Amino acid sequence: MIEYRVKGLSCGNCARTLEEEIKRLDYGDTASLSFASGKLKLDERVPLDRVRQILKSDRAYLVEQPAEQGSGSGHASAMALTEAAHTHDHSNDHSQPHAHEHSGFHDHSQPHSHEHSHEHDHAHSHGSKRMIALLAVSTAIYVAALIMDGRLSSSLAVVCYLLAAALSGYSTFYKGAKNLLRLKFNIDTLMTIALIGAVAIGEWKEATLVAILFGVNELLEGLGMEKARRSMERLLSVAPKQASKLEDGKETIVPIAALQAGDTVIVKPGEKIPSDGEVVFGRSSVNEAAITGESLPLEKGEGDAVFGGSINNEGVIRVRIRKAYKDSSLARILHLVEEAQETKTPTELFIDRFAKYYTPLIMLVAALVALVPPLLLGGDWTKWLYQGLAVLIVGCPCALILSSPIAILSGIARSARHGILVKGGIHLEQLGKLDTLAFDKTGTLTKGEPYVEQMTVYDAERFLAVAGAIEQSSSHPLAKAIMKEVGRAGVTLPEAVDIRAVPGRGAVAECDGASYWLGNENIVEHFNIPESIRAEIEAYKQQGLTIVLVADSAAILGLFGIADEIREESASVLAALRRQGIRRTVMLTGDHAKTAEKVARAVGVDEAFGGLLPEEKVAKVRRLAEEGVVGMVGDGINDAPALASAHIGIAMGKGTDSAIETADVVLMQDHLGKLPEAIRTAKHVNRTIRFNIAISLGLKLAALLLTLPGWLTLWFAILSDMGATVFVTLVSLTILIERKS
Known part of the structure; x- marks a missing residue:
């Protein structure tokens, strides 16, 4: 698949229609066109000239030509933005898809690609200005004709209204007429039928007003989405050149x-x-x-x-x-944010399916309104045909289709500004529905920097020396804590050979010809631990310490009691999460139960489960998922399976690559402080989408009810549709507003 940037998309429904047309081309069945991000993904074999023709029918166009036609999905953005390093920094040039810069590809075959993209961005801006100018001229002609009404001859008045309608609505009429001939029904088809019908019954004034208002509506819709895209592009422009x-x-x-x-x-x-x-x-x-x-x-x-x-x-x-x-953190961030724009939430997918059947249904309702009263009730044909045309207009699904994508894009952009990476709209929607959160302990609720808090030595000569010999090559956090203690003691280390890990227990090694064991108490199976030492181990556990013992073939040489400092913010974050509506919090850890309980009490976690292997964490998460929407928060390799098993996996940004790659949400700070903000933003987005849907459908229902007494007018129908579209756009953009605390 190759990725292209597309400019000039007029509306979400139009983008979906264009996508369907492109899919009918040879090798086009896998094509996808996103209105939210303005990106088109194509099989490299799809004929580009045909694609350009299809896009041109909606005044859209390709911005950039990928350099490597044979590249695979990993080279989706072959025209790397590092080309900008050879030119001056266009800080205001938003046509550049900055997030591609991370790909590292440098296209020497197109030395003018940067300028080419800049020209297209200028063309897009010019296109918007041209549309505004046409709408201004057509409005002026329309207002002048209204003022001169009665003083102009009827034929001259008709010419004025026709000219004003043509200037503002020619593109809609052209697309709609073409769709009508193909029996393809979308917003443009509805508007074209309404315009033809209004002219047929002599409603020149209202036909012109419908054309002007629909043009304004289309312009504002495009500007609203462009505002959300620009916010995202400013976010992505942080990449150095x-x-x-x-x-x-x-x-x-x-x-x-x-x-x-x-x-x-x-x-x-x-x-x-x-x-x-x-x-x-x-x-x-x-x-x-x-x-x-x-x-x-x-x-x-x-x-x-x-x-x-x-x-x-x-x-x-x-x-x-x-x-x-x-491979850097920033490149990874930009890659994840850019990918997030491409996904569709279940709500968006439902609206897409709904709109597919909604438009033909509206046409059927409009036909019934126009035909039933005159045929069965003796109503006036002109009056009810007029009402049917008004139903067509009020039925346009513009506002409904825009209810979700601008809100999702705004939510992803706002989250990213706060160092919260949400990998797609579907994950943002799920994040706002969370009612249960499961946490790993080490590195998540605690700092992940263990230290030796207590130590009991039974064999001073060998204890630290053997422990250091076995642990010096290990990168495990507990090994690092032990090595700090060994380093402070200044002990000379023997050479450890044949070091073998024992999963879930510790390690076995040979030192100076003797065998040694290091790990938890389960590592010692070759002799019974004396009661006095068991009592010492139990005392360590009661204090919430992690036990690491060192033993030879006959006796225990000593014990380490290792602690991991609890993060200062953990307790306040847990309290904030409860205020955000999280009803249940759980801690899952491989440490023993006593340590788990101690940390859980300190931070305010509802339940703690200790001594869990990675597969047992997965089982716990799956059981929790049966009772509600579950998020898992972790940072280690052993957390990756549990992150994947939860409805939402949340990784710490300084955690392991496997955890970050598996997670759906990444907190780039090395603490949980941003988690309440992430959930707050997600809930805001979900509320906004529900509100938008209710407004868009509610206004249409109210307008349709006016047809019962025959009060619905064409201008009110288009005004209600335009009002709903502008309103849901503005409401969605409020998500980007930062409130000062």
Whole structure:
């Protein structure tokens, strides 16, 4: 599949109609056109000239031509934005799909692709201005004809009304007439029939007003969606374009796609850090708001990690790049946010299916209104034909179709601004329905930085030395805690060989010709633990400590009692989640039950389950999912299966790649502070969509009821449709508004 940018889409229903036409082309059955993101995905074999013709029928056009026609889905955006590094930064050029920059592809075959895209963006802006000008002229002609009514000859008045209608409604009429000949019924078809009918019964004034108001409606609909898209594009424009690379003592400006792991770059005050890395020289404060949503700057010095896309505030720093840009945190964020625009929620899919049958149904109702009273009740033909035409207009599903996509796009953009990545509208909708949250303990409710709180030594000569020998090559958090203690003691370590992991228990190794065991109490099966030591182990557990023991073939050499500090924000976050409507919270951990209970009491979790293997976490999540909508929050490799099993998987942004890839929502800060905001925004979006649907259908129902006494007029019908469309658009855009606390 190849991805194209499409500009000029007039409405959601029109986009769906265009998609259906493209799907009828050779190899077009997999095509998808998103009104929300303005993107078209095509099989590379689809004839582009035919696609352009189809888009042209709705005044839409392709913005960019991918460079590699044979690329697969992974090269969907072959025209990489790193091309912009060779030109000046068009900070106001929103035609550039900035999020593609992460792909790392650099298209040398199209040196003018940046300018080409800029021209199209200018053309789109010009098209909007042209439409506004036409509507202004047609309105002026219409108002002048009304003022001069009675002083103009009837034929001249008709010419004025016809000219005004043609200027504002020619494109709608053209598309609708073409659809009518094909017996394809959509919004344009309804409006065309209404215009033809109004002219046929001599309602020139109202026919013209309908054409003008529908043109205004279509313009405002497009501008509303464009506003939501622009908000998203501003979010995606945070990607840096170039970097100052330090090589052989010389500073060179290079595109960020040219940076590799190990390169050193100079970042001056006000500049963006080009990719994830580590400060190797200098000190400064860094604004990470684009990545984590944290507005307060963080002090960074030598040895500190930094994110690509962060802004260096004052000092000059040198950063050693750890990841090529395409693998950086920012690139991953932009990729996830851009993908999120493409998905449709169950509500949107339902509205799409509903609209498919809704339009023919409205035409049937309009026909019944026009024909039944004159044929069966002796009504006036002209009056009831007029009422039937009004029903056609009021039945346009514009507002209904727009009820969801702008709200979803606004919700995703707002969440991303706060460092909350929602991977699609369907996940945003589900997030707003959560009633149960399950949490991992280590790294989620706790800091994930264990330390040795207590230690009992039975063999001072061998205990720390053997523990250090076995754990020195391990990256496990508990191993790091033990190695800190070993390091403080300054113990000389023997060489450990034949180290074997025992899943769920610990490890076995050989040191100086003897066998040793390290892990929890279950690691020791070759002898019975003395009662005095069992009592000590139980005392550690009562304090909520994690036990790591070291033993040889006959005795236990010593015990580590390891604690993991609880995050300061965990208790307040749990309280905030309850206020957001989360009725049940659960903690799932591999630590023993006593530790789980201690942490649960400290943070306010309702239930705690300890001693769980990864597959047991999955089983717990699935059982919870049978009782409500469940979210799972975690950060480790062992959390990935549980994240996938929940209705919504929520990962910590500094967690493992597997957890982040599996999750549906990613909190880019290394704590839970943004979780209540994520749920608050999702609930706001869901409320907005329900409200929009109620308004769009309610106004139509009210207008249709006016047909019973014969009071519905064409101008009121189009005004109610336009009012509903503009209203739901504005309500959806309020999601983007940030309220000062």
